[in-house]
Amino acid sequence: MLAEYTLGNTDALTTLVHTHKVHLRRFPNAVLGTLGKLSQEVVAAVVAYDPLAGKVYDASHALRQKAIGWSQIGEEAYSLARSLTFSS
Numbered sequence: 001m002l003a004e005y006t007l008g009n010t011d012a013l014t015t016l017v018h019t020h021k022v023h024l025r026r027f028p029n030a031v032l033g034t035l036g037k038l039s040q041e042v043v044a045a046v047v048a049y050d051p052l053a054g055k056v057y058d059a060s061h062a063l064r065q066k067a068i069g070w071s072q073i074g075e076e077a078y079s080l081a082r083s084l085t086f087s088s
Contacts, residue, residue: 016022027035047054 013024017024043053043057047057
């Protein structure tokens with residue numbers, strides 16, 4: 001299933017860039033930091049209203065913290081390696 005999503009995303013990106021002339025840019029770290037802070041504020045408000053949401057958030061956050069290490073050596077390293085140009 002992941003391969004299907006990857007193919008669909010690749011085709012959609014090609015259409016956006018080549019057909020619609022979209023120029024992709026990464027959000028600056030300052031913007032991402034602000035979004036993260038605002039997200040924490042929203043989560044805090046939801047958790048204050050709904051304790052079950054707090055349990056779900058805590059479990060999700062714990063998984064994220066555990067997965068970051070793997071993502072850096074598995075996902076990110078793999079992605080960077082795939083972008084290398086290999087000559088024959």
